[in-house]
Amino acid sequence: MNRRIAVLEGDGIGPEIMREGLKVLSAVEKKYGHRFEIEKAPFGAAAYFSTGSSFPDQTKEVCDRADAIMKGPVGLAVQEMERIPLAERPEKAAILPLRSRYDAFANYRPVVLKKEFAEFSPLKPEVIGDGLDILMIRELVGGIYFGDKVEGEHTEDEYSHDSCVYNRMQVLRIARVAFREATRHNNHLVNVHKANVLATSRFWNSIVDEVHEEFPDVRLSSVLVDNAAYQLVKNPVQYNGVMLLENMQGDILTDEAGGVLGSLGLMPSASIGESKGYVEPAHGSAPDIAGKNIANPYSMIGSMALMLEKLFLLEKEARAVWDALTGVFSSGFRTRELTSKSTPEGKILSTTGFGDMVVELLEKA
Template structure:
């Protein structure tokens, strides 16, 4: 049966990095003789320009009938002055909500050639490999509409709302992930202040009984923010609510030394997922052909693993990226020694490393 991947290039460097990831995916599928159809739709600022909305209904409909969605980036200063509901970022929030994607997976892993690019000491970031599982559809970002109160609107109210079911499903996802990793889970909240966090902690304790092999630690968000800098290697899987996860995952991204290296996945209970790089649209370098495609290529590896059940091919892509970096190839944003390449050249090197892996694997099978 033909699989369908919807591609949402978005804004800025989005079209450039998604094109790179699609090249890599097509190479994988051609090698395995898998029939996959790619369909491109608009989102974000590009959709505002063409359709008058950051999330056209046509885009939602296409994503809903796909096996997976690959997204580039949305936003840019061009749309900064628009009303909040019309900004490109509403397209991203909207597609997550429309597809029911409740768990955002953000890994933080150091790459040996990039350790010196981290703002932290090499001894502190060596061996860092953890995942933040962030709840995506509840909390402050999706509470009832904000209110401005008082005769001069000098007061404002935002609402943090969660249901028990919303919390339990993302916590269960995190436990399942921890079982496949090092079996350590840190649940992050603000239970000393917020009632929503106290309920969060109760539900984590309840779900933990279903996963006795996973060691659970409860941590306050402010303490966790400090520990991410003091000793990031201690973490395995971190699970937390929407806003806390938004902030902590951006903090964690800097540990690795470059936003251009970090993939992400947004998942639900079935296999449909949305995959995107952590970085933004970088309008200052858009169209110059120098954007780092590796975060999007690694997001494509996530797509293979979580939506298409192709863990082997996902691993091949991840190892190919490691190989390319070990050989000293990099894009200009990575301040390391070696040979700087443009977007297309970096993608070529990943494909070359994949071909080498294919050849080696074939030789081992024939031996």
């Protein structure tokens, strides 16, 4: 297989963890006889300081040419971000336009924690039980983040409002993605909503129920978002399968799920449209540890595995990467943020050391 990949290293620890993702991708390339052409382009806060734009035209052209996009986290320390005009800050001027440009409507975030790694989680081992295997599917280009935003004054007071809008097509397509994934994940779909208050949630639920008729073998559960947040920390195993979430609710609950895992560094992410998508770690740019070679590259490498699986349909290759990632931990090694007082210093891996071990295990498999 020949594929072209746009690489947007991002800010902070982005370049460091991206190097490890590309290192493992190169090992996949050699082991399985594929060819991946890499083209790098600036994106995020560093791009703004070097070009005057967080998402420069040259980067858009690189992404347009690519079959898939690998993106690092964006953003710098607060004092640095304050030097960027609001309209050009990466969240507004880079991330949302990237989603919109490729209509990357389906966000995949696997929440996976094997029983033997329950120590990573702040929850008790008995809560983790036999392990977590939840795929969170979040709608990414509709809802309140993309609705009209108004600020103003009226008579004696100031006001602002944000519009939350979904149309039928947006809900229909994300529901179908979630049900299809549920057929491969425990035949269980949990639909998260706020239908007791929001009209958009009632509309959402009616379409989810309609799509359920196309997938009668999938068990459909429905839960209010506030209860879902509570249950994710009280009894997360009940959600093994697929969780379907609208945009803002999904933004919040997927990060909560990262806390359940013990680190957002253990959560990869892929955002996929009808013809193109991008992958990225679920965590931020961590500028405070940038350049120290201690960042956990698991999420970036796992996101690359999602690219292989979901965008290139290379399931065998993706499985080999996942097995190698798990194998690092099974061998007793940890990255700095996953250590405990009993972790021997010789078992603590640097960013590059983690990537090297993944490559070693992949090559041996």
